Amino acid sequence: MTTEWTERTELLLGADKMERLKKAHILIVGTGGVGAYAAEMLARAGVGKLTLLDADKVQLSNLNRQVIALHSTLGEDKVRVLERRLKDVNPDLNVTARAEFLEEGSVKTLLTENKFDFVVDAIDTIAPKCALIMEAMRLKVPIVSSMGAGAKTDVTQIRFADLWSTYHCGLSKAVRTRLKKEKMQRPLPVVFCTQQADMNAVVKVEGERNKKTTTGTVSYMPAVFGCYLAQYVISNL
Numbered sequence: 730m731t732t733e734w735t736e737r738t739e740l741l742l743g744a745d746k747m748e749r750l751k752k753a754h755i756l757i758v759g760t761g762g763v764g765a766y767a768a769e770m771l772a773r774a775g776v777g778k779l780t781l782l783d784a785d786k787v788q789l790s791n792l793n794r795q796v797i798a799l800h801s802t803l804g805e806d807k808v809r810v811l812e813r814r815l816k817d818v819n820p821d822l823n824v825t826a827r828a829e830f831l832e833e834g835s836v837k838t839l840l841t842e843n844k845f846d847f848v849v850d851a852i853d854t855i856a857p858k859c860a861l862i863m864e865a866m867r868l869k870v871p872i873v874s875s876m877g878a879g880a881k882t883d884v885t886q887i888r889f890a891d892l893w894s895t896y897h898c899g900l901s902k903a904v905r906t907r908l909k910k911e912k913m914q915r916p917l918p919v920v921f922c923t924q925q926a927d928m929n930a931v932v933k934v935e936g937e938r939n940k941k942t943t944t945g946t947v948s949y950m951p952a953v954f955g956c957y958l959a960q961y962v963i964s965n966l
Contacts, residue, residue, distance in 0.1 A: 734819070735775045746966075747775055753966055754778040754823075756839075757849040758831055758861055760807045761785065762794040762946065763875045764851030766955025767962075769796060771849075772815045774963055778823040779815065780843065781808040784830035794948050833860040840868050847962045850874040851955070853900070859907040866915050873961045876901045876921035878954045879944030880930040883922070887953055889961065892917040897925050920957040922950075 739747045753776050757768045760783040768779060785807050791798035797810040808826035815822055831839070833856055840848075848865050850872060852858040858874070865872040874892070877900035893914070895901040898921045908914060930945030 738775055749966055750775040750963065751777040753846045754780070754844060755847050755849060755962060756780045756782070756845045757851060758782045759851035759853065760797070760811050761791065761851065762951030763878060763954045763958070764849065765796050765807070765811050766952045767849050767851060767958040768811060768815065770956055770959030771962060772818050772822055774959065780825040780827065781811055782827045782829065782831060783807045784828060794946050794951050831857040831861060833857060836860045836864040840864055840870055845870055846966060848872040849958050849962060851958065855903050855907060859904055862904070862917060863908065863911060863913050866913060871965065873958055874917060874919045875954050875958055876919050878922065878950045879946050880926035880928070881922045881924045881950055882947055883924045884949060884953045886923040887957060888921060888923060889957065890919060890921060892919050895919060895921045897923055899926060918961060920954050
């Protein structure tokens, strides 16, 4: 039995599975409300290598739900804040923090130049999200994707499902439409919420890249989505 900080996790999972987690390399794209929690749960579970990709900086509007958002981190790159936090949990963690926007044309290079054991999609904009999903499908890289956590409040209605079986989720519908258009109707494990969205919490925005609306959120929903994603990765590794 190890006496290190992973002792409690090893007690539950066993030494062999802990070694598998330690050797795993996970890509997390999107390190906001959902992705940062997924990254932290993976790091605390003992995953040995993480690549974090997100172009955004911490903003005041992130304080209500994002684990990396503090008054002391406002204006910093989200991936840099998260890298610092995760290294404080596990100094031996191998973290690559990429403060960049995922371009559709760069997805194949990202996935072929690195050997990822799993991809966590926590992107909330359609074009890069679908590009990542489709390329992972083509290259047969395991991926789990987060659907919409916004405009919803009931954690008891969060589920694992195949994308093609989801309902009451605008993001799922948009992703399905894009994948159908590209003839990529393949199974995709996702986390989604069966609760009907509160459309009064959705407002139109202008001047944001690949984003036409912004959605009301509550502190706990993205966190639980992130925990679901981490569970899926850990269980399937």
